[in-house]
Amino acid sequence: MAAITISQLTKVFANGVRALRDVDLTIADGEFFALLGPSGCGKTTLLRTIAGLEAPNAGRIVIGERDVTRMPPGPRKVAMVFQDYALYPHMDVTDNIAYPLKIQRVGRAARRQRALETGSHLGLAGMMDRRPAQLSGGQQQRVALARAVASHPQVFLFDEPLSNLDARLRMEARTFLKRLHADLRITTVYVTHDQSEALALADRMAVMDGGVIRQVGSPVEVFQRPANLFVASFIGSTPMNLLDARVDGGLVRVGPDAASIPESARGLVQEGEPVVLGVRPEYAELHPQRVAESIAARVVITEHLGTAFLVDLETAAGPVQVVVSEESPPDTGDDVFVLTNPQRSLLYRRDTGELIGPASSLAGLATAAAR
């Protein structure tokens, strides 16, 4: 059990790639923390640097009370689960789970006992003397988890542990991981490029890009109030609409049309300021007639999503996507009007790309209520 404090961490690879730039991050004891970002953003490098598999060029890593920056991986007391599980094909399940204990010089009987207990806890009781090749992908994944659990680490480090599973198993394994974490309460750092995993599993998460952390917060905060345009465009199963706009009176002008100013940005912008209006496709409405401040659009195509339709629109300010309920899909070629929800839409400064208004949604609601 330990918190992780990372300060000013920089990693430059031999080929000159700066994978981490002055990263500061604190992960609380017992927290499930997700590192999310596109490939090459530095999330795996950060995880491997915490594990001790990469040496940072500058900065400090503290796990619990110990500065582990220059420590080899072993004494850091971390356990890592790799994407390919890294189970040893020449060992059976028991020996695989017990391998870290063997290195820790736990006696043979004791470590077999502990492997069996951990294995049973993770639903592997009947297959302790099988080889990894005789197990399904989901079972292999649980053996890898059991090996991490049995070593009683201070920290779990997961490197995309679910991405080798098929979609169905991945959902099961996700629930399984969440339950396991609720049981053990061991500090967990979880790297993924799949935002639905991060949003579903994490207590808090960091979104990374180009070796820099772009936002840290709870999944709700990150989803509802992305702190900058990068996070805004990265998070969300359908990407957020980002429209160039300009502040004009109590409105934001989008091309020839206008939309109401998002509530959280009111009073924080200057007249005429260039901004970017952010509207999630789920938080906009389509109307057949112009209602209040809305944006004229023409339907280009509609996609069926199951319980809803994703409507692709063309506006004077560029393409816009809106999700509508399954009852009322418009037809291709229809002229419609997009009405944004000022409580849910966001405003970004066009020059810096930063969110205007408070970072946390709760704080945002509080200011809105006070007004």
Place this chain on the structure above:
Amino acid sequence: MPPGVPGGAASAAGLSRRWAVGFLTPAMLLIGVFLAFPAIWTIYLGLTDFRLLGPQALHTKFVGLGNYQQALTGGDFLHSLYITVVYVLLSAVIGQCVFGFTLAWVFRQWKGPLRRVMESLIIVAWIVPGSVVAFLWLAYLQGNIGPLTETGTLNTILGGIGLNWWLQLPMLSIVIFNIWRGTAFSMLLFGAAIQAIPPSYIETARVAGASGWQLIRDVVIPRSRGHILTNLLLISLWTFNDFTPFLLTGGGPGNQTQFLPVYVYQQAFQQGALGYGAALSTLVLLINLLIALAYMRILKERR
């Protein structure tokens, strides 16, 4: 019979048996003429007293297992067998294998030109013809001859010890020579084996706290088992049948480096006892077969 395939049942590749036999015949003929026939002829010769010169060259007699009896009771053959086994164990199984593995493991972490230069130098030792390296090593380990001392390169470097390596330490010299000569193969093979180990296997062990030795014992060697055994099989056979020592010491001094191939050559072509030499060759063939079978048996065992 499927249409368009004349004669016999079609194989998975769509070839009839007749076609398959047609393709195989040239290769089988070559193997028969240059491999199978000489081997059978050697076995036959080994049962006679055929000689290069003299009355037996004209009036060869069938002597049954006499040549084998002579070989197995005479002492010279058993002495040669013994020193050959020692030579194989020291220079190939221990020397080349262990040294090659060590080099492959060390070079694994090296990047850039230094590694390429080192690897190239080691590989050069392996690909240069035996007669050339034999000459180089003769010059390198040359000892004092007559009044001129310190003639060899190594003695010049060491200065003043005046050792005649080939005369005073012939076995050691040849073992070191063969390690130098053959390590490249083991290094390349083990390099490929280590490359093929997924990095996450090694990193899992490192995160668990495994030392370098534990990592090699628990992950690298079990994962390279096939490579190790194949390598041992090949280098054991190559070293067992290696004739280069003859170029270096001619089997001497005395019979201290009279390895089996050298002994066979001396008996058959220097002494002219072709029948006896053929019997010795058959024995060498049998020993090779035993070595190969032993390794392949271990290789087949499931682990």
